[in-house]
Amino acid sequence: MDRLNGKTVIVTGGAVGIGRACVERMAGEGARVAIFDLLEPEGRALAHELTERGCSAAFWQVDVADEAALKTAIDAAAARFGGVHVMVNNAGISGSPKPTDAVSEEEWDRVQAVNVKGVFFGTKHAIPHLRAAGGGSIINLSSIAGLVGVGGIAAYHASKGAVRLMTKNDAITYASEKIRVNSIHPGYIWTPMVEKHLGATSDDLEAAKAAAGAAHPLGHMGEPDDIAWAAIYLASDEAKFVTGAELVVDGGYTAR
Numbered sequence: 001m002d003r004l005n006g007k008t009v010i011v012t013g014g015a016v017g018i019g020r021a022c023v024e025r026m027a028g029e030g031a032r033v034a035i036f037d038l039l040e041p042e043g044r045a046l047a048h049e050l051t052e053r054g055c056s057a058a059f060w061q062v063d064v065a066d067e068a069a070l071k072t073a074i075d076a077a078a079a080r081f082g083g084v085h086v087m088v089n090n091a092g093i094s095g096s097p098k099p100t101d102a103v104s105e106e107e108w109d110r111v112q113a114v115n116v117k118g119v120f121f122g123t124k125h126a127i128p129h130l131r132a133a134g135g136g137s138i139i140n141l142s143s144i145a146g147l148v149g150v151g152g153i154a155a156y157h158a159s160k161g162a163v164r165l166m167t168k169n170d171a172i173t174y175a176s177e178k179i180r181v182n183s184i185h186p187g188y189i190w191t192p193m194v195e196k197h198l199g200a201t202s203d204d205l206e207a208a209k210a211a212a213g214a215a216h217p218l219g220h221m222g223e224p225d226d227i228a229w230a231a232i233y234l235a236s237d238e239a240k241f242v243t244g245a246e247l248v249v250d251g252g253y254t255a256r
Helices: 018-027 038-054 067-081 105-132 154-177 192-201 205-214 224-235
Strands: 010-012 032-037 056-061 086-089 136-141 179-186 246-249
Touching: 010 018, 010 067, 010 105, 010 154, 018 038, 018 056, 018 086, 018 224, 032 038, 032 067, 038 056, 056 067, 056 192, 067 105, 067 205, 086 105, 086 224, 105 154, 105 179, 136 154, 136 224, 154 179, 192 205, 224 246
Parallel strands: 010 032, 010 086, 032 056, 086 136, 136 179, 179 246
Antiparallel strands: none
16 A cells, blocks of 8 residues: 555546546555646546545646646646656547548647647656656556557557657666656556547447457456556556566557
């Protein structure tokens, strides 16, 4: 229950889905947790719920694609909790499920703004605080779509591939300062984003859910907690010799 005791963690996109699971599990492991999200009611409710349980948590409404706003929120979290030790760049969107030739420039740019710039801005403005703490951990949420082709989500593929290699660059860049940078690559995880994506690609959501689950050798989709526990490992001192790694949590999807 104390794997993250004494650490301050920021989780972007922390109000729902994988982000929420990370927030809940990290708080349960003793971390002080800053929840960043555009979803204000959900984020405030989660912070209140955790505080009522005796955890240390607070919410900031922020768009990760807005550099100035994200920097302000990161600095505010550091001031409130006495520094930052872990940055979880989780916020992301899937974009429109279209073939490449049907994607508009506006659709493409929005996915890159959230999924790529959001990771860039989060890393950029967390680094000074991690440096001041004498080291820390940055955890970037990529995807199986950052490793293999899925099809029909060109902008998302491009963004998650970028996150994968941004992670490796930063792992090398900051290793000498004891700042570890790793990526997590989930398979299909049952979250509001996946539900929305499947709903947009099929008239029968349950059939689409079953088909997506069957694409994994284990025969089902994952749950947000499956990713949260991976993030806890990377955030903890248990992973002190792990940087530049791709932690794949995908039910065997990419093993084929």
